[in-house]
Amino acid sequence: MTQTVQDPGLPDGVPDEAPDPAPAEGLSATTPTVDATTAPAPGPTDHRPVLVVDFGAQYAQLIARRVREANVYSEIVPHTASVADVLAKDPAAIILSGGPSSVYEAGAPFVDPDLFTAGVPVLGICYGFQAMAKALGGTVAQTGRREYGGTGVEVTAAGTVLEGSPEQQTVWMSHGDAVHAAPEGFDVLATSAGSPVAAFEDRERHLYGVQWHPEVRHSPLGQATLENFLYRGAGLAPDWTAGNVVAEQVERIRAQVGDARVICGLSGGVDSSVAAALVQRAVGDQLTCVFVDHGLLRAGEAEQVEQDFVAATGVQLKVVDAQERFLSALAGVTDPETKRKIIGREFIRVFEDAAREVVAEAGEEGGEVRFLVQGTLYPDVVESGGGEGAANIKSHHNVGGLPDDLQFELVEPLRTLFKDEVRAVGVELGVPDAIVWRQPFPGPGLGIRIIGEVTHDRLEILRAADAIAREELTRAGLDREVWQCPVVLLADVRSVGVQGDGRTYGHPVVLRPVSSEDAMTADWTRVPYEVLATISTRITNEVPEVNRVVLDVTSKPPGTIEWE
The missing domain is CATH 3.30.300.10 (GMP Synthetase; Chain A, domain 3)
Structure with missing residues (x-):
């Protein structure tokens, strides 16, 4: 929604979130804390996304995670996206993230007021709250009293997003500016010593905002606040579950693949195993899994693939010994990005050779393998710079490391999922526990x-x-x-x-x-x-x-x- 700014994240002393245990079922790591019985009944859905607009917040992805824990699908988009681009994604709701800027500084990211006339429910958080207030005619200024860390707030009117909240509660603040006057038509819901307006809402237009960070565990009632917005403010159903993901992906895979042959690069890890199980559920024996022994495996990896995954699923498996090929290609290389790109390139070359062998062994003259399955995850895409405004932290071999002359069409059924969500889908598909709960292992293996x-x-x-x-x-x-x-x-x-x-x-x-x-x-x-x-x-x-x-x-x- 305007320029990119440097992101210092939350102030020093704000710890990363303590990890929650991965869910045993469903896609939520926690049970929704808000009664969602008033939301529409779950049914067939293409899961319109809740879009998290990233204003440079280090924890924008954490907001997306918390939305998904409420069993609602979410995606992250940069603040540089235009309103037209955001609305083209047909969002069910929008959340404006925090960020390091001051809304009144020259060149600070801003929110186009047209976003609030589109009829899409919006929640502003911290900087996003202030940007919303400013765009709609409210007043934002320095208070002279910055609030960082645990802060007491007084709830003066519960409204929609603070329904069920006590009058006094502790939240996690991280700001030096504050909203002094809410825009016309908004009701003030909460206040604090440093925030004359700490929360507000315009229920008629489905616009809401809070000064604090509900996505961090240091705001004990934060998840309830987010779920109030999702279920009550936006009227969404908590229907994004492992079962629904499996059903939807199976249909998408069938539509994409048709009756063509497919190969899957199976490493025996969680991601490739779950991706393979999904594709097998969709197209059966059209799938052949290719296990590439590139010499960069841990002890016992090859045996685990055959004993655990193949035995449990009956998938067709082709094993390729490519150790010398990979080690020769990596000889003398020390740069990590170069390693990743070499490994990604050699994987594809091996898969191309394996595809030709699969066709030859099947005795199909003139046939071909058109599709390659990969266990690409959402973090792979984000870290590889996927999407406008995203920094390239490191190229994952299956994203930024792919060769330009790739001869396959990719099938990536996990591309929108985080790791714990992949595990939940694996449980739903009946993938053996020894694989579902296995420690993640990178595709480039011990090479990195x-x-x-x-x-x-x-x-x-x-x-x-x-x-x-x-x-x-x-x-x-x-x-x-x-x-x-x-x-x-x-x-x-x-x-x-x-x-x-x-x-x-x-x-x-x-x-x-x-x-x-x-x-x-x-x-x-x-x-x-x-x-x-x-x-x-x-x-x-x-x-x-x-x-x-x-x-x-x-x-x-x-x-x-x-x-x-």
Whole structure:
């Protein structure tokens, strides 16, 4: 809705959200806290999106996550999108995110007033609240009293979005400006010491706003506020469930594929396995899964694919040994972006060869495989710069790393889902628990967990260290608590050690245990010291080339989960 601004996010001291356990069923990580019985009954739907307009908020994706936890579909769009572009997506509702700017500064992002005349329910949050007020004729100014962190507010009128809220409550604020006067036609719902107008609504036009951040867990009643907007303010039904996602994707896949042949790059991980299961549900034996052993796998990966996934689903599987091909292509390469692009390119080349073999084995002269299934997720798209205004944090091999001369049409049934939502769909499809609850593993494999050149010897070192870490985390019962624990080999770094009364000069490895809901944000997992000690002792005793084990205690942001 105007220019891009730098995003410092919430102020220092605002922690990333503590991860919620992944849901056992449905797409919601929490049960909706608001009675939705007055909402329209769920029925056939194409799930018009709730659009989160990102004004530079570091946690815009968190707002989208909270909407999805209410079983309502959401997407993120940049504030640079025009009103026409936003409305072209046929949104069921719109949420204006927070952001780091002041609405009265020159060049600050603004909201086109035409957005509020389109008849679409809108909720403004923090900066979005102030931008809404200013666009509609309200007054926004500095109060001289900034509010950061836990702040008490007084609810003077519950209205729609604060229905069920106590008169006094604590919310999470992050602002220096405040709304001093609500626009004409709005009712003031709440106030605080630093915010003369902390919440307002125009119920007739379905326009609402709050100064605080309901998306963070530090606003204890924040989810109820969001659900009030969705269910009562926008009249939406909580009908975006795993069952509906499966049904809708099956229909979309059938419509896209028709009677053509399809191959799926199956890694044995959560994403590709669930994508394959969805496509198999849709087109049956038109699908052949291709498992590429690129030499960058962890110990036991190939066996797990055959024993768990294939045994459970009966899918047709073709195994391709491409270890030498990938290692040759990666020889001498140290730049992580280049690694990802090489791996993405070689995957496609292998799939093209496999497709020709599939046709030949089927004895179909002149036939072809037109479609390639990928387990692309929403975080992959966001981090690869997918969409206007998105920064390219790193190219995922299946998004930014694809070659320009791709000969397949892509089938990506998970492209709009976060990881925990993929798990829920996997449960719905009956994918084995050993795969559904498996720690995520990147498509480029151990190639991006070796800092430096990828070689056969370095892969063997890392494979051994990784197997020990996974074994001990499982033994300690931490597989559900630890979202992912990359083990990283600092291949170009050596450190002095002492073993057997002698000097050693070995490699360090890094343990990176993290907890997350969806990989967009993460915090390091507080693994018990005794478990860390056991992992460290075993690695340094059993992997001769490693003489030091270190722990990465960086959250995301600022660090990504993988080192490369």
